[in-house]
Every structure is written in structure tokens, then in C-alpha cells.
Amino acid sequence: MQRTPLDDSLKVTRNQPTLREMVLDKLRQAIMSFQLLPGDRLVERDLCDKLGVSRTSVREALRHLEAEGLVESESSRGPRVAVITLEDARDIYELRCVLESMVVQLFTQKATRQQMAEFDHAWEILKAALRSGDTVAIVNAVSDFYGVLYEGAGNRIAGQFLSQLQARVNYLRATSVSQKERYVDSFKEMTKIVDAIQARNPEAAHEACVEHIKAASKVALAALAEKQGKAVDPITPPLNPAQSLR
Amino acid sequence: MQRTPLDDSLKVTRNQPTLREMVLDKLRQAIMSFQLLPGDRLVERDLCDKLGVSRTSVREALRHLEAEGLVESESSRGPRVAVITLEDARDIYELRCVLESMVVQLFTQKATRQQMAEFDHAWEILKAALRSGDTVAIVNAVSDFYGVLYEGAGNRIAGQFLSQLQARVNYLRATSVSQKERYVDSFKEMTKIVDAIQARNPEAAHEACVEHIKAASKVALAALAEKQGKAVDPITPPLNPAQSLR
DNA sequence: TTCTGTATTATGGTATACCAATATAATTTA
DNA sequence: TAAATTATATTGGTATACCATAATACAGAA
Known part of the structure; x- marks a missing residue:
């Protein structure tokens, strides 16, 4: 009797998203659905209060959105939803x-x-x-x-x-x-x-x-x-x- | 005598890069010049030691590099230099x-x-x-x-x-x-x-x-x-x- | 009423603590 | 000697503290 070869189907997946991934999704969604508009300031402590997470998760999500061009930070002005030129x-x-x-x-x-x-x-x-x-x-x-x-x-x-x-x-x-x-x-x-x-x-x-x-x-x-x-x-x-x- | 119109040339610029921006540049440069190779683990505490900064700056730089596709993180495996498929x-x-x-x-x-x-x-x-x-x-x-x-x-x-x-x-x-x-x-x-x-x-x-x-x-x-x-x-x-x- | 100076508050930058999960090392058992 | 079990170390996730700078509010003078 031939054994069925082992494949990946037995592998346990562990895909619990991190808080920062969830924050990233939420922020992107808020920008895309105009809850957050271009020019809106993204004050970290405000976002912490709204999202119920610490500044670490918020800051890391903001870094990602900056790389995507949806958020911009000017020195000493804090982050805001990017305004397109x-x-x-x-x-x-x-x-x-x-x-x-x-x-x-x-x-x-x-x-x-x-x-x-x-x-x-x-x-x-x-x-x-x-x-x-x-x-x-x-x-x-x-x-x-x-x-x-x-x-x-x-x-x-x-x-x-x-x-x-x-x-x-x-x-x-x-x-x-x-x-x-x-x-x-x-x-x-x-x-x-x-x-x-x-x-x-x-x-x-x-x-x-x-x-x-x-x-x-x-x-x-x-x-x-x-x-x-x-x-x-x-x-x-x-x-x-x-x-x-x- | 006509006054010369005011423009931006009087504006004081303030472009001191943040630590995370410097870390970002360093890491990108290390990847581009093959000091860091695809598959290399990017252990946060190791990078902190090498770069002389805290985990906050390192983590935020890693988030940016992830968005750029140069770094990848799998759940429970920690970040590494992306290996291209x-x-x-x-x-x-x-x-x-x-x-x-x-x-x-x-x-x-x-x-x-x-x-x-x-x-x-x-x-x-x-x-x-x-x-x-x-x-x-x-x-x-x-x-x-x-x-x-x-x-x-x-x-x-x-x-x-x-x-x-x-x-x-x-x-x-x-x-x-x-x-x-x-x-x-x-x-x-x-x-x-x-x-x-x-x-x-x-x-x-x-x-x-x-x-x-x-x-x-x-x-x-x-x-x-x-x-x-x-x-x-x-x-x-x-x-x-x-x-x-x- | 406007301008200037000072006080206060807000906020981003950065560091560090703590924890849980995972990986690795060491010890025990067969 | 190898396998199993236990102990220890490592590490990413997340929270929070602290500080310096900038923004804002307030008070007083002109």
C-alpha cells in the first residue's frame, strides 16, 4: 500500500494579523472612503484614542502609508493625509x-x-x-x-x-x-x-x-x-x- | 521705487533628518551594496547595536523597507532581506x-x-x-x-x-x-x-x-x-x- | 486694537520595559 | 548513542515614559 506523499496541506497556518497590520488596513480604508481627507492631520495621540492601540502601532502604520504615498510628513509638522500636487x-x-x-x-x-x-x-x-x-x-x-x-x-x-x-x-x-x-x-x-x-x-x-x-x-x-x-x-x-x- | 515681491527665498529651511530616516538610508544602502544579502535575517537588537539607535527607529525603518519590497516579514519569523521569487x-x-x-x-x-x-x-x-x-x-x-x-x-x-x-x-x-x-x-x-x-x-x-x-x-x-x-x-x-x- | 513677550500645551522623536511565543540548548531517559 | 523532555535564551509585539521643540493661548504694553 503506497503512502500518500506528505505535502503542505498538513501545515498549521498562523496568520493572526498584528495590531499594526490592522491599523494599516483601517487607516487606508479611512483614507479611501473619505473619512480622512487630503490635508487632514494624523495626530498620533488622536489616532491612538480612536483605534485603541499604542503609538507604536500607529507610528509603524504611518511609516508604511508614507512609503505608499498616501501620507506625508514634513519636518516639524507631523503627518497628514497626502495632498496631491x-x-x-x-x-x-x-x-x-x-x-x-x-x-x-x-x-x-x-x-x-x-x-x-x-x-x-x-x-x-x-x-x-x-x-x-x-x-x-x-x-x-x-x-x-x-x-x-x-x-x-x-x-x-x-x-x-x-x-x-x-x-x-x-x-x-x-x-x-x-x-x-x-x-x-x-x-x-x-x-x-x-x-x-x-x-x-x-x-x-x-x-x-x-x-x-x-x-x-x-x-x-x-x-x-x-x-x-x-x-x-x-x-x-x-x-x-x-x-x-x- | 517698486518693492520686490516676497517669495520663499526668505524661508528658513529645517531639514535635519530623523534617526529613522538615517537608519532607512543606511539599511537600503547596505542591501544595495550587498553587505546585507537576500535571506539575511534582520534581527532588531542586532541592528540596534550596529547602528547605535533604539528599536523604535529600526522598526520604523523596517516598516518602510517592507512597503518598498526590500524586506519581508513572515509571521513568527521576523524580518529578513527579501528573497525574490x-x-x-x-x-x-x-x-x-x-x-x-x-x-x-x-x-x-x-x-x-x-x-x-x-x-x-x-x-x-x-x-x-x-x-x-x-x-x-x-x-x-x-x-x-x-x-x-x-x-x-x-x-x-x-x-x-x-x-x-x-x-x-x-x-x-x-x-x-x-x-x-x-x-x-x-x-x-x-x-x-x-x-x-x-x-x-x-x-x-x-x-x-x-x-x-x-x-x-x-x-x-x-x-x-x-x-x-x-x-x-x-x-x-x-x-x-x-x-x-x- | 494690535503687537510683543511669556507661559502653557501639544506633539513627534526616541528610548526602554515587559511579555508571550518561539527557538535553541541542556538534561534525562530508553 | 539517540530520542524525548525540560530549561533557558532569543526575539518580535506592544505599551509607556520622557524630552525637546513647536504651536497656541494669554497677558501686558503701546
């Missing part, structure tokens, strides 16, 4: 353009049938959430939608970076008045991306994504530029085969 | 391909004459360092070379991300035996990039960069795959106009 916003959109179009292209090329089915499903849920107008539902649906995309693109590091970039412009996207006016166009652009993905056309998906982010960045950066009384260069999208054939 | 290595090369080619393209399109002069100078210094064979000089020259590129590309966030990605594969690049055998090819490829940049040809610079990173990744990933007894997918480079004209 116009320059950084345009840099982030430029980067997203290149990264997101790559992820969309990779997903189109590589997604398994199951991942494509999950993608279709996430898209349906997102459409329903957009129809409902429920902000919490939309935020969750968008997050799931991108999560499926990142998973199927087969590049975990790109997914991580894109999540960080999106987190940093989360407030800007939510508050650009013209973003709301773009709602119909935005929906059309996303539909174009989804159609190209479903048609397994990486070039078309890539281009649709580039167009979408170009349009989104134009609006968001214009709003921010106006608010800050500055001009801003448009982003440079990635080189694209369709471009050169024109 | 084959999957993450390929994801990082795939990402670098897209980001570095974008940065090279942007630099080619946007660099001022002064930035181009600085780039030329950095390239001369790098060539001299490569001829000398002095590892420290090479590491510094490479860092300066990329620094100039990132500066001239006009996307600060891309520069930051690329620095992080390069840091994470620093050891892999330095230790792939076949990397050393690639020396001549690598030099030719970089020369091609530089020539295209100097000729102000963004498409050619983009393509040369893509080819360079494809070749570098093939070698580094093959070495790591062999070491880990695994296979790995090649990276998918960005879509490229020259590709589609072929």
Missing part, C-alpha cells in the same frame, strides 16, 4: 496610462476562460452599481473589477503598483466636478474596453484603455489646474501601433 | 520593460539641451567606469545615469517606481553568472539606446530599450529558473509600432 497627479495619470493599458492588453492575451467569465461578471455588477448610484456599491464594484483584471493579467507587481497609484488619485477622481459630467462618456469608453477584451483583441483593448485614461486625465488635471491656478502639460500616452498606422 | 522577478522585468522604455521615450522627446548634455556626460562616466572594472564606480555611475534619465523624462513618480523595481532585482542582476557573459552584448544594447536618444528618435530609443530589457530578462530569469528548478514564461514587452510594421 498637480505635477504628481499628471505623472500618476501618465504612469497609469502605460500600466493600465499594458494590464488590459495582458489580460486580453492571457486570461483563462474562467477569468474572462469572472471579468464579465464583475462588469455586470459594476454596471448595476452604476445604475443604482450607490457610492459604496460603485467603489466596491470598481475595486473588484480591477482586481479581476489585475489577477488575469498575470503580473502581481503591476497590480500592486496600479492599486497604489489609484489610491493616490482616489480623492481627485471623486471630487473633480467635471468627472461627474463625464459619466456618460466614461461609461462608453469603458464599454469599448470591455468589448475589445471580450473580442480578445489586445491592440484594440490597449488603445481603448489609452483613450479612456487620456480623456479622464484631461478632465481631472484641468480641474486641479484650475483649482491651483496653474497650467499643466498633458500626459504622453504610450506608443501605440494603431497610432503609427494612421 | 521567480514569478516576482519576471513580473518586475515585465514592468521595467514598459516603464523604462516609456522613460527613455519621454527623455528623448522632452530633455532640455542641458539635460541631454548631462546625459551624454553620465554616459561617458559610465563607459569609463565599465572600462575600469571598479564595481563601486560602476554602481554609482549606473545610478547617476538612470538618475539623469528619470529627471529628464519629466515623470518623478515613474522614476521612483523604477528605482524601487531596480532595487528589488539588484542582487539578481549582480549574481546571474550569465549576466557577466552578456557584458559585451549589454554594452552594445545600451550604446544603441544612447545613440537613439542622442539622435532624438523616440521610437528607436523605445525599441532599443525594449530589446535590451528583453535580452537582460531572458538571461536573468533563465538563471533564476535553473536555480529554482522551475520554468518561467518570458515577459510580454509593450506593443511597439516597429513591431506592427514588420
Whole structure:
């Protein structure tokens, strides 16, 4: 009688999160859901009181958020939720353009049938959430939608970076008045991306994504530029085969 | 007589770095220069002794390095210098391909004459360092070379991300035996990039960069795959106009 | 009422204590 | 001698103390 080989399934997992990990999640969530807004001071003792932990856990979580760009500290001013500059916003959109179009292209090329089915499903849920107008539902649906995309693109590091970039412009996207006016166009652009993905056309998906982010960045950066009384260069999208054939 | 408008030039700067910032720099430098190798445990009390600071500063620096991906902690195992997995290595090369080619393209399109002069100078210094064979000089020259590129590309966030990605594969690049055998090819490829940049040809610079990173990744990933007894997918480079004209 | 000086409070930086869990070393047993 | 058991040391998690500096509040003078 052959013994079944030992594998990892017997291994005891021990995944009790530390207090600082829980604090990190809570703070990130509070920033993403606008309980904490850009510019808000993050006074350590206040956070200790609210979260019921010591300054050690709070400080270590703040260090992590600083590395992610969601929190900033200036010398002698204490930490605060990062306020995005116009320059950084345009840099982030430029980067997203290149990264997101790559992820969309990779997903189109590589997604398994199951991942494509999950993608279709996430898209349906997102459409329903957009129809409902429920902000919490939309935020969750968008997050799931991108999560499926990142998973199927087969590049975990790109997914991580894109999540960080999106987190940093989360407030800007939510508050650009013209973003709301773009709602119909935005929906059309996303539909174009989804159609190209479903048609397994990486070039078309890539281009649709580039167009979408170009349009989104134009609006968001214009709003921010106006608010800050500055001009801003448009982003440079990635080189694209369709471009050169024109 | 018109008063000269007040600006920031009168403002007193106060940039004394904190202990944790100094610790962060020291640890990052130790990792980059192979005083600390992937897999090395980072025992807090040991680091306190060596650096002459308390555990608070060490722990906060470690949190930052964790967020950057240079350090990893598993539950109940304590922190250690991150060991890169084959999957993450390929994801990082795939990402670098897209980001570095974008940065090279942007630099080619946007660099001022002064930035181009600085780039030329950095390239001369790098060539001299490569001829000398002095590892420290090479590491510094490479860092300066990329620094100039990132500066001239006009996307600060891309520069930051690329620095992080390069840091994470620093050891892999330095230790792939076949990397050393690639020396001549690598030099030719970089020369091609530089020539295209100097000729102000963004498409050619983009393509040369893509080819360079494809070749570098093939070698580094093959070495790591062999070491880990695994296979790995090649990276998918960005879509490229020259590709589609072929 | 405004400005200046002083007092008080707030807060981030840094150090250290304590504990529980884990790893390692030492001892005992078969 | 090897295995099992027990003892000890190590180490990360977390809390709290203390201090110096900066910010804010308050009082007095002009």
C-alpha cells in the first residue's frame, strides 16, 4: 500500500494579523472612503484614542502609508493625509496610462476562460452599481473589477503598483466636478474596453484603455489646474501601433 | 521705487533628518551594496547595536523597507532581506520593460539641451567606469545615469517606481553568472539606446530599450529558473509600432 | 486694537520595559 | 548513542515614559 506523499496541506497556518497590520488596513480604508481627507492631520495621540492601540502601532502604520504615498510628513509638522500636487497627479495619470493599458492588453492575451467569465461578471455588477448610484456599491464594484483584471493579467507587481497609484488619485477622481459630467462618456469608453477584451483583441483593448485614461486625465488635471491656478502639460500616452498606422 | 515681491527665498529651511530616516538610508544602502544579502535575517537588537539607535527607529525603518519590497516579514519569523521569487522577478522585468522604455521615450522627446548634455556626460562616466572594472564606480555611475534619465523624462513618480523595481532585482542582476557573459552584448544594447536618444528618435530609443530589457530578462530569469528548478514564461514587452510594421 | 513677550500645551522623536511565543540548548531517559 | 523532555535564551509585539521643540493661548504694553 503506497503512502500518500506528505505535502503542505498538513501545515498549521498562523496568520493572526498584528495590531499594526490592522491599523494599516483601517487607516487606508479611512483614507479611501473619505473619512480622512487630503490635508487632514494624523495626530498620533488622536489616532491612538480612536483605534485603541499604542503609538507604536500607529507610528509603524504611518511609516508604511508614507512609503505608499498616501501620507506625508514634513519636518516639524507631523503627518497628514497626502495632498496631491498637480505635477504628481499628471505623472500618476501618465504612469497609469502605460500600466493600465499594458494590464488590459495582458489580460486580453492571457486570461483563462474562467477569468474572462469572472471579468464579465464583475462588469455586470459594476454596471448595476452604476445604475443604482450607490457610492459604496460603485467603489466596491470598481475595486473588484480591477482586481479581476489585475489577477488575469498575470503580473502581481503591476497590480500592486496600479492599486497604489489609484489610491493616490482616489480623492481627485471623486471630487473633480467635471468627472461627474463625464459619466456618460466614461461609461462608453469603458464599454469599448470591455468589448475589445471580450473580442480578445489586445491592440484594440490597449488603445481603448489609452483613450479612456487620456480623456479622464484631461478632465481631472484641468480641474486641479484650475483649482491651483496653474497650467499643466498633458500626459504622453504610450506608443501605440494603431497610432503609427494612421 | 517698486518693492520686490516676497517669495520663499526668505524661508528658513529645517531639514535635519530623523534617526529613522538615517537608519532607512543606511539599511537600503547596505542591501544595495550587498553587505546585507537576500535571506539575511534582520534581527532588531542586532541592528540596534550596529547602528547605535533604539528599536523604535529600526522598526520604523523596517516598516518602510517592507512597503518598498526590500524586506519581508513572515509571521513568527521576523524580518529578513527579501528573497525574490521567480514569478516576482519576471513580473518586475515585465514592468521595467514598459516603464523604462516609456522613460527613455519621454527623455528623448522632452530633455532640455542641458539635460541631454548631462546625459551624454553620465554616459561617458559610465563607459569609463565599465572600462575600469571598479564595481563601486560602476554602481554609482549606473545610478547617476538612470538618475539623469528619470529627471529628464519629466515623470518623478515613474522614476521612483523604477528605482524601487531596480532595487528589488539588484542582487539578481549582480549574481546571474550569465549576466557577466552578456557584458559585451549589454554594452552594445545600451550604446544603441544612447545613440537613439542622442539622435532624438523616440521610437528607436523605445525599441532599443525594449530589446535590451528583453535580452537582460531572458538571461536573468533563465538563471533564476535553473536555480529554482522551475520554468518561467518570458515577459510580454509593450506593443511597439516597429513591431506592427514588420 | 494690535503687537510683543511669556507661559502653557501639544506633539513627534526616541528610548526602554515587559511579555508571550518561539527557538535553541541542556538534561534525562530508553 | 539517540530520542524525548525540560530549561533557558532569543526575539518580535506592544505599551509607556520622557524630552525637546513647536504651536497656541494669554497677558501686558503701546
